[in-house]
Amino acid sequence: xxxxxxxxxxxxxxxxxxxxxxxxxxxxxxxxxxxxxxxxxxxxxxxxxxxxxxxxxxxxxxxxxxxxxxxxxxxxxxxxxxxxxxxxxxxxxxxxxxxxxxxxxxxxxxxxxxxxxxxxxxxxxxxxxxxxxxxxxxxxxxxxxxxxxxxxxxxxxxxxxxxxxxxxxxxxxxxxxxxxxxxxxxxxxxxxxxxxxxxxxxxxxxxxxxxxxxxxxxxxxxxxxxxxxxxxxxxxxxxxxxxxxxxxxxxxxxxxxxxxxxxxxxxxxxxxxxxxxxxxxxxxxxxxxx
DNA sequence: AGCATCGTATTAGTGTGTCG
DNA sequence: CGACACACTAATACGATGCT
Numbered sequence: 001x002x003x004x005x006x007x008x009x010x011x012x013x014x015x016x017x018x019x020x021x022x023x024x025x026x027x028x029x030x031x032x033x034x035x036x037x038x039x040x041x042x043x044x045x046x047x048x049x050x051x052x053x054x055x056x057x058x059x060x061x062x063x064x065x066x067x068x069x070x071x072x073x074x075x076x077x078x079x080x081x082x083x084x085x086x087x088x089x090x091x092x093x094x095x096x097x098x099x100x101x102x103x104x105x106x107x108x109x110x111x112x113x114x115x116x117x118x119x120x121x122x123x124x125x126x127x128x129x130x131x132x133x134x135x136x137x138x139x140x141x142x143x144x145x146x147x148x149x150x151x152x153x154x155x156x157x158x159x160x161x162x163x164x165x166x167x168x169x170x171x172x173x174x175x176x177x178x179x180x181x182x183x184x185x186x187x188x189x190x191x192x193x194x195x196x197x198x199x200x201x202x203x204x205x206x207x208x209x210x211x212x213x214x215x216x217x218x219x220x221x222x223x224x225x226x227x228x229x230x231x232x233x234x235x236x237x238x239x240x241x242x243x244x245x246x247x248x249x250x251x252x253x254x255x256x257x258x259x260x261x262x263x264x265x266x267x268x269x270x271x272x273x274x275x276x277x278x279x280x281x282x283x284x285x286x287x288x289x290x
Numbered sequence: 291a292g293c294a295t296c297g298t299a300t301t302a303g304t305g306t307g308t309c310g
Numbered sequence: 311c312g313a314c315a316c317a318c319t320a321a322t323a324c325g326a327t328g329c330t
Contacts, residue, residue, distance in 0.1 A: 181293070203321065213295050218322065228322060230303075252311065266304055268312060278312060 003102065003173065004036075004064060006123045007093040012036070014162040015087040017143045022046070022081040028073030035089045037065040038125075040140070042133055044081030049074040055128055062169075063128045084140045088162060096127070104174060105186065106226040107235055112275070125166060126173045135172070139165045185210075186224035189217060193229060197236040198260040201229070237261065238274040245283040252279045 006012060015035060021043075028048055039046060040062040048055050048063060050071040057063045065071050067089075102124060111119050143161045146154050177183075192209060203214040206229060210217055218228050225232060237259040244255045256267035271279050 216294055230321065263305060280311060
């Protein structure tokens with residue numbers, strides 16, 4: 001299954017929402033949009049083709065039509081067909097990604113008080129999928145209600161609901177995932193590293209702990225987090241170091257020891273690589289700011 | 291198709307020394 | 311405390327392969 005990945009920022013932007021019941025014999029017209037058109041079917045079946053791909057969107061299913069792709073109804077509705085549609089744009093970068101390639105546990109860096117812009121991340125929307133309509137329809141109804149009584153005071157809420165709606169779609173996508181052995185192993189490795197970041201890292205020790213070849217351990221962790229064991233360990237260490245720098249009076253060398261790095265010179269180098277600041281600079285900035 | 295390992299080339303991590 | 315250079319070591323990437 002494919003997903004549409006929207007790179008954030010910017011957030012997707014709401015255009016309009018609609019609800020309708022199509023009668024038997026109704027066919028969707030042929031057109032090419034420059035926006036996203038999400039079609040959610042509650043009852044009946046909608047027959048849509050986008051490019052050369054035909055979709056039968058049945059009850060409890062939705063389809064996201066993408067900008068720039070010609071679409072048309074290739075078959076008339078056979079019964080009363082209840083649909084919701086949501087139109088939105090995404091002025092930023094987007095791409096199509098196979099579901100199985102997504103790294104749901106990929107570590108994202110937190111924003112800092114010196115970042116000039118928001119950090120980049122992603123939103124994933126399934127292209128065509130079953131969904132739990134009972135969870136989605138209340139949000140859509142709220143959007144319809146606001147749209148029908150739109151005023152200066154409530155307009156922002158439409159955008160909030162669009163985000164809530166897309167967020168629920170993404171959660172549904174995550175719930176639909178099968179828990180694979182590599183995913184389980186990846187989680188075990190994360191737990192292991194979280195419990196061992198204060199001691200020097202060695203692949204042999206990890207191999208003995210898991211009874212797997214290090215190559216396999218690395219592949220599993222990387223597949224789900226985007227990081228190798230050492231990179232993940234460094235991430236944990238740097239996060240702990242940040243806390244110690246701000247909330248303790250410990251010397252730099254003592255902090256290095258605390259996080260399992262015997263060499264403070266190397267710690268400084270690594271810290272700078274991760275944060276852009278030396279530990280001393282970081283401490284001064286954080287202690288001098290709100 | 292996914293799991294698991296192996297060999298090996300490449301890359302990144304690490305220790306040490308020096309200097310400001 | 312922090313920056314930098316250098317050399318060595320360990321980790322990682324990746325294709326090939328076998329197994330279920």
